[in-house]
Amino acid sequence: MHGRPRQRPGQAPSPLHHQEQAYAVELQKLMPQFLQSNRTCWVFDVGVVCSYSAEAMNQNARLLELNPEFYTAWNYRKRAVEEILGRETDEEARKGIAQRELDVVVRALRVNHKCYGAWYHRKWVIGLGLSSLDAELVLLKKLLRLDGRNFHGWDYRRFIVKTKGVPPEEAILFTTDKINENFSNYSAWHNRSALLSEISKKEGTEINRVQAMLEDEYDFVKNSFYTDPDDQSGWFYYCWLLEQTIALVGTPGSDVWLMKVLDKEIEACRELLELESNSKWTKLTLARLLLTHASYNTSSRKSDTDEARTHFEELCSLDPTHREYYQYQLSMLSSKELIKDRSSLTTQHEGSEELQLKS
Amino acid sequence: MIEPNTFDAIVLGTGLPESILAASIAAAGKTVLHLDAYEGYLSPWASPSFSTLSSFASSGGCLPKASFSAEEELTFSPEEIEYKILEVKDAPALYSHVKVSPAHDESSLGRLNRYSLDLAGPKVVFCAGPLVDALVSAQADHHVRFKGVEASFIWRDGQMTAVPASRSDVFRDKTLSLADKRFLMRFFKLVADYTDSEGGTSGELAAENLDRPFVEFLRRQQLPTLIREIILYAIALVDDDQEQVSDVASLVSTKDGLQALALYLASASRFPDAPGAFLYPMYGHGDLPQAFCRCAAVRGALYVLRMPVVSLLLDKESGDCKGVQIASGQVLHSEKVIASPTFCVEQPATSESTPTTTSSAVDAEEDAHLRSSDVPSTSSERHETGGDSTKVARCLCITDQSFQPGLSTVMVIFPPNSLHGRKSKVVRALQLGSAADVCPDGKYIVQFSVKCSDATEAEETLQAAKDALFRVDDSEDDLESEKPKLLWSIFFIQDVSNPLQAIRGLKMSVMPDGTIDYRSMMKYTETIFHELFPEKEFFPKLPATSTSDEGEGDAVADGIDGL
Numbered sequence: 001m002h003g004r005p006r007q008r009p010g011q012a013p014s015p016l017h018h019q020e021q022a023y024a025v026e027l028q029k030l031m032p033q034f035l036q037s038n039r040t041c042w043v044f045d046v047g048v049v050c051s052y053s054a055e056a057m058n059q060n061a062r063l064l065e066l067n068p069e070f071y072t073a074w075n076y077r078k079r080a081v082e083e084i085l086g087r088e089t090d091e092e093a094r095k096g097i098a099q100r101e102l103d104v105v106v107r108a109l110r111v112n113h114k115c116y117g118a119w120y121h122r123k124w125v126i127g128l129g130l131s132s133l134d135a136e137l138v139l140l141k142k143l144l145r146l147d148g149r150n151f152h153g154w155d156y157r158r159f160i161v162k163t164k165g166v167p168p169e170e171a172i173l174f175t176t177d178k179i180n181e182n183f184s185n186y187s188a189w190h191n192r193s194a195l196l197s198e199i200s201k202k203e204g205t206e207i208n209r210v211q212a213m214l215e216d217e218y219d220f221v222k223n224s225f226y227t228d229p230d231d232q233s234g235w236f237y238y239c240w241l242l243e244q245t246i247a248l249v250g251t252p253g254s255d256v257w258l259m260k261v262l263d264k265e266i267e268a269c270r271e272l273l274e275l276e277s278n279s280k281w282t283k284l285t286l287a288r289l290l291l292t293h294a295s296y297n298t299s300s301r302k303s304d305t306d307e308a309r310t311h312f313e314e315l316c317s318l319d320p321t322h323r324e325y326y327q328y329q330l331s332m333l334s335s336k337e338l339i340k341d342r343s344s345l346t347t348q349h350e351g352s353e354e355l356q357l358k359s
Numbered sequence: 360m361i362e363p364n365t366f367d368a369i370v371l372g373t374g375l376p377e378s379i380l381a382a383s384i385a386a387a388g389k390t391v392l393h394l395d396a397y398e399g400y401l402s403p404w405a406s407p408s409f410s411t412l413s414s415f416a417s418s419g420g421c422l423p424k425a426s427f428s429a430e431e432e433l434t435f436s437p438e439e440i441e442y443k444i445l446e447v448k449d450a451p452a453l454y455s456h457v458k459v460s461p462a463h464d465e466s467s468l469g470r471l472n473r474y475s476l477d478l479a480g481p482k483v484v485f486c487a488g489p490l491v492d493a494l495v496s497a498q499a500d501h502h503v504r505f506k507g508v509e510a511s512f513i514w515r516d517g518q519m520t521a522v523p524a525s526r527s528d529v530f531r532d533k534t535l536s537l538a539d540k541r542f543l544m545r546f547f548k549l550v551a552d553y554t555d556s557e558g559g560t561s562g563e564l565a566a567e568n569l570d571r572p573f574v575e576f577l578r579r580q581q582l583p584t585l586i587r588e589i590i591l592y593a594i595a596l597v598d599d600d601q602e603q604v605s606d607v608a609s610l611v612s613t614k615d616g617l618q619a620l621a622l623y624l625a626s627a628s629r630f631p632d633a634p635g636a637f638l639y640p641m642y643g644h645g646d647l648p649q650a651f652c653r654c655a656a657v658r659g660a661l662y663v664l665r666m667p668v669v670s671l672l673l674d675k676e677s678g679d680c681k682g683v684q685i686a687s688g689q690v691l692h693s694e695k696v697i698a699s700p701t702f703c704v705e706q707p708a709t710s711e712s713t714p715t716t717t718s719s720a721v722d723a724e725e726d727a728h729l730r731s732s733d734v735p736s737t738s739s740e741r742h743e744t745g746g747d748s749t750k751v752a753r754c755l756c757i758t759d760q761s762f763q764p765g766l767s768t769v770m771v772i773f774p775p776n777s778l779h780g781r782k783s784k785v786v787r788a789l790q791l792g793s794a795a796d797v798c799p800d801g802k803y804i805v806q807f808s809v810k811c812s813d814a815t816e817a818e819e820t821l822q823a824a825k826d827a828l829f830r831v832d833d834s835e836d837d838l839e840s841e842k843p844k845l846l847w848s849i850f851f852i853q854d855v856s857n858p859l860q861a862i863r864g865l866k867m868s869v870m871p872d873g874t875i876d877y878r879s880m881m882k883y884t885e886t887i888f889h890e891l892f893p894e895k896e897f898f899p900k901l902p903a904t905s906t907s908d909e910g911e912g913d914a915v916a917d918g919i920d921g922l
Contacts, residue, residue, distance in 0.1 A: 180531040226537040227530045227544050268537075275541050 023066060030063045038076050052080035061104045068108035068115040077101065078124060085128070098130035113143070119152050123159055133164040148178060154187045158194070168195040168202075176220075183224045189237040200244070207251050214248075215261065217241055222268060229272065229279040238285060246292065255296070262293045280319045287311040287329075309333055361663060361685075365692040366392040368891065369683055371447075371668055372699025374402035375877075376868040376884045378648035380697050381655040382497050383888050387895040391660035392691060393652065394683075396424055396667040400652070402699060403453065403853070403870050406475040406643025406797070409468070412755075413459075415478075416849055420454025422701065424667070442672035442681055445862075450703040453870070456752075456814050457851040467846045468757055469799040475643035476755050476797070476849075479871030480806030481789030482644055483508055483637035483770065486626035489881040491638070494650065496898040502650035504641040506795045507633035509766045513593045514773040514827060515585065519763070522593040522772075524635065525627055535586075543586055547624065554621040573616030574601040592774040592785055595619035596875055598810065600775035600784065622878075637876075639768055639789070642796050671696065671704050673862060680864030695891050697866045700857060704865065749856040751873040752817035754807040754825070758843035761803055762828050767792030770875075771828070778823040784810050786824045787875045803843065805829075810873045811852055818850060866891060 037056040057080060064073050081101060088094050102125055108118040125131065137160060143153045161171045172195045178188040196217065200210045218241060224234030245261055248254040269286040276282060287308040294304035312333075315326045367389035370381045381393045401407060401422050407415065414423050465471060484490050484505070494500045511522040523532040526547075529540050568576070573595070577587045591597045595616050599609035611619075626636035640646050656662055667686040674681050682692040698704065763769050773786035786809045793800045807824055811817035830842040855872045866887045872879055888897045 180527060182527055183530050222537060223530050223540065226540045227526060229541075271538070272541070275538065275545075 027063075027066050030059055030066070033059050034063050034073060034076070038072065052083055056080075061107070064104060064118075065107045065111060068112050068118050071117050074117045074121050077104070077121065081125075081128075095130050098125055098128055101125040102131060113147070113150065114152055116152075119156055123156065126160070126163060133160055136160045137164075144178065148182060148185050149187045151187055154191055158191065168198040171195055172199075179224075183227070184231050184233050186233050186236070189233055193237065193240050196244075207248070207254065210248065211254070211257055214241060214245055218261070218265065225281065226272065229276050229282055232281065235281045235285060239288070242288070242292065249296070259293075259297060262289060262296075265289055266293060278318060280315065283311045283315055283318070287315075291333075305333060305337070360687075361392070361661070361689060361691060363390075364690065366390045366661075367693065368392075368695040368697065369394065369691060369693040370697045371395075371683070372402055372701055372868070373397070373400045373648050373652060373664075374699050374701075374868060375404040375644075375648045375651070376880055376887075377402075377697060377699050378651035378655070379493060379497075379881075379884050380868065380888060381660050382499065382651040382658070383493075383884075383898050384892065385655040385658035385660040386497060386898060387892060389892065389895075391655060392693070393655060393660055393662050394666050394668055394685065395664045397422060398424070398665060400645065400649055400664075402478075402648065403701065404479050404644060404648055406477045406645030409465075409471040409474040409476065412474075412476050412478075412849065415454075416457050416459045416851075420452075420457045420851055421449075441675065443675050443678070444684070445671045445673060445705045447668045447670055447683070447698075447702050447704055450701050453701060453854050455852050455854075456818070457849070458818075459847075459849045461847065465847065467759075469802055473793075473799040474757075474797065474804070475645065476804065477644045477806060478753075478853075479644055480753065480755060481770070481787050481808055481875060482871070483639055483789065483876055485622055485876055485878070486629040486633055486636055486638055487622055488626065488876060488878060489885075490647075490877040491629075493881065493898050494647075496900055497651060497654045499650040499654045502653050503646055505633075505638040506641055506768055507630075507635060508637035508639055508768050508770050508789075509634050510763065511593055511635065511637075511770045511772065512763070513589055514771060514777050514824075515588070517827075519771060520585075522589055524594055524623070539583055539586060542580070542582055546580055546582060546586075546590070547620075549580075550617060550620045550624060553617050554624070569614040569617075570612050572601070573597075573611045573613045576613045576616070588774045590620070591616075593772040594623050596772075598785060598874055602775070637770065639791065639795055668702070671862070671865065678862065680862050694864045695866075696864060697868060697887065697891075700867055700870050704862070749854060750811045750817075750852050751855050751871075752809050752811040752814070752821060752850070752852045754821045754848055754850045756805045756807070756825065756829070756848040757798065757846045758803045758805060758829060759801070759846055760843040761792060762790060762805070762843050767794045767803070773824055773827070778820065778827065783820045783823065786820060788824060788828065789875075802846075808873060808875070814852055817852065821850065 033056075037053075037059070057077075060073055060076055060080075064070065064077075067073075081097060084097055085094055088097065102122065105118050105122045105125070108115060112118075126133070126136065137157075140153055140157045140160065143150060144157070147153065157174075172192060175188045175192040175195065178185055179192070196213065199205060199213065218238075221234050221237050221241065224231060225238075242265075245258060249258060266286065266289050269282055269289060273279065273282045273286060290304040290308040290311075294301045294308070297304075309330060312326045312330050316323045319326075368380075368384050368391050370377050370384075370391060370393045373393070373395045377393075381391050385391045399405075399411075401411065403422075411423060415421065468474075491500075494503065511524065512519040513522055514520075520534055521528065521532065523529045523535065523543065526544070529535070529544055532540070535543065574587070574591065577590060582590070591601055591611075595611070596619065597611050597616070599606075601609075601611060604610055623636050652660075652662065663685075668683050669686055670684045671680065672682045672684060672690065673679060680694060680696050682690060682694075683696060684690050761767060761769070762771075767790070769790045771788040771790070773783070773788070775785055776782055778786070786807060788805055788807045791797050791804045791806070793802065798804050805828065807821050809817055809820050809824075825845065825848070828842065829845040853870065855870050857867060857869055868887065869880060869883050885897045888895075
């Protein structure tokens with residue numbers, strides 16, 4: 001490995017080497033034993049009831065601690081647990097069996113906390129319905145404090161929240177806490193967006209409530225880019241919010257509301273741009289807001305588009321890495337106008353007729 | 360008998376600066392004798408128990424001494440000792456105006472033996488400050504554990520406002536406007552850039568601007584008043600009013616202000632497990648001197664505790680320091696003596712005034728003089744008599760609940776003139792709970808301090824600060840009843856001036872001053888070390904070992920609670 005001196009011949013090996021060697025020796029010893037028990041249980045599967053001995057289970061647990069990525073061993077455990085639970089009727093003992101599995105998973109996760117097999121096994125054990133879900137939430141809180149962006153942890157949290165039936169309104173508070181701790185946390189923002197969609201899609205949620213919720217979110221996320229305009233996580237969430245806002249178009253009363261929101265947000269971005277004239281994300285978001293505004297408000301279309309164009313032009317030099325993207329946006333703007341100009345020439349007459357019909 | 364009887368340095372008293380000096384001198388490979396007259400490392404830097412503090416109070420502010428009884432009487436006649444002898448006495452009136460209330464009711468305080476009350480409180484330690492560096496290089500970090508200060512508040516308009524001092528604090532703060540958030544963060548960035556550039560900055564931070572007042576620099580940054588107050592008093596921990604300046608010397612320069620902020624930011628990010636920039640030593644500040652003493656002892660320093668020193672010995676010709684005589688009568692030799700400011704040494708008579716008298720005659724004469732006069736004019740000339748900077752008023756309170764529900768270790772800054780209807784100096788308060796192991800469960804200690812030029816004024820100022828945080832008993836107000844109840848308190852005024860002395864080889868260390876951290880003490884200590892041992896390095900950096908190359912200070916981080 002880099003930065004470590006080469007070991008000279010005759011020199012005593014490092015303690016780490018000893019550790020690795022001991023690991024290899026143990027693995028070599030356990031593997032055939034495990035394969036043996038795995039094979040026998042397959043043979044016995046046909047007809048005869050197989051007994052998963054305590055010794056075999058302990059060996060298996062130790063093996064998984066040495067190598068948590070070994071799927072076959074996890075599968076062996078699942079079959080074993082199913083078989084053992086099938087024989088056991090005492091509720092306390094059944095809970096104990098489930099707890100033992102959770103402990104095996106924890107030991108494996110200590111070795112590698114990003115091990116898919118171990119996380120899957122935990123989900124499977126929880127699915128048996130023999131364990132306390134609150135204890136899982138406490139554990140997750142600890143894990144996510146140590147590693148706030150561990151996506152296994154977040155994924156598992158979503159699973160627990162769903163299993164437990166925690167209402168999204170309550171689950172969202174946890175994301176608020178995590179974001180307050182450190183707002184550069186995509187996982188937390190993402191989870192928040194998922195929960196918000198869940199709330200707004202719930203049957204019987206009034207449109208006013210969704211609107212109020214989105215407005216609160218705008219105010220919340222704005223703190224992130226006033227604190228650090230170069231941090232992307234808040235801006236990404238903001239883009240998602242904008243999408244949600246547009247998605248409401250068509251529902252009663254939303255069109256007026258949309259214009260109100262857009263005006264307010266454009267104003268906020270302009271204010272921030274006054275303080276931070278070179279902020280790439282502020283410019284880009286402002287340009288996007290302006291274009292959205294333009295597409296719903298014909299009266300200011302020209303001025304909005306022109307302003308957006310100057311922002312894109314400035315972005316080309318401000319952020320040369322993404323110049324091609326900005327130029328593409330600019331060309332889209334030009335071609336749209338071109339089409340519009342042409343169509344307006346041909347459809348002007350029809351358009352005025354339509355207006356007359358409406359009035 | 361103490362064997363050997365000659366040392367490179369003799370240290371008297373086990374206050375923090377003396378203990379750090381003992382450890383640093385021992386670490387430099389020199390022989391050290393460390394003597395202490397008090398029981399259990401008692402000093403103005405100690406965290407005495409409730410009973411010790413009570414006897415301190417009942418004696419009107421004297422640190423109780425260990426009783427010394429000589430096991431073997433050794434006598435040396437003055438003829439045998441070829442030195443001029445100066446008597447070593449206790450410094451008079453280090454503490455005054457000691458008041459305990461209620462005086463005789465301790466029933467509500469719970470288990471009294473669980474209290475450790477910092478005589479030097481309130482004080483906190485910067486995570487990236489010189490004291491932590493010294494602890495790490497002295498390998499004293501294994502002996503101390505820390506608790507992080509959980510939050511800081513600033514008192515404004517009659518209420519506590521959280522100090523937004525980190526990125527996430529600024530994000531979640533609900534009192535600042537969005538534009539203020541941007542100003543504050545931009546300011547932090549400026550400080551970070553200044554730190555990274557190591558002084559080679561231009562523009563606003565060009566060298567010629569760095570000597571101008573910090574407060575003017577803050578004004579130029581368009582920072583609103585609230586943010587300016589937060590930066591000055593709660594983050595840079597400035598001691599004096601910067602807006603209405605009575606004395607130009609109390610104006611902090613831009614350079615010093617920026618350095619304080621840089622230290623703050625470095626501290627906030629040093630240990631991931633510390634919630635903020637400040638640490639508080641578990642079991643009180645009194646654990647710090649003991650940690651350094653242990654390190655000194657490990658490196659061969661000789662410790663003789665409960666041993667009073669009776670006199671200082673000078674060379675008859677040159678008047679240079681030659682050693683001390685202890686209560687047992689034994690003479691111990693060293694050309695370098697460091698004494699705690701709790702001692703005072705008579706000033707040597709100048710050769711003009713007493714050209715012919717022998718040293719013993721001088722003693723007799725001066726003793727007579729002392730008895731005849733209440734003013735100990737011969738024994739304690741101190742720097743800067745009178746004026747603002749020589750005294751600090753402290754108050755230690757015991758309460759029944761935290762003034763911030765859910766938080767235990769909390770700092771509150773009262774900026775100048777923030778206590779309504781009063782003209783006041785900066786007041787600091789630090790709350791500690793049983794989490795820091797300085798009081799029983801369910802009780803809290805709140806320490807206050809303010810610089811003091813007038814005893815009555817200082818007492819009234821601290822009373823106003825106490826009224827702000829604690830419940831007024833008779834009040835019917837609902838808001839009042841949520842505040843903690845004050846169960847017990849002790850008020851005293853402490854002298855922070857340093858004894859003047861002109862004897863070569865004798866160094867007086869310092870009393871705890873009015874600042875809330877240890878920067879000034881460390882600076883002074885390092886200066887003394889270099890004056891005594893100019894050729895040696897003050898706590899040389901440890902060579903990086905393979906186990907600790909992830910960064911020094913890991914052990915300290917491990918010591919922080921809540922891992």
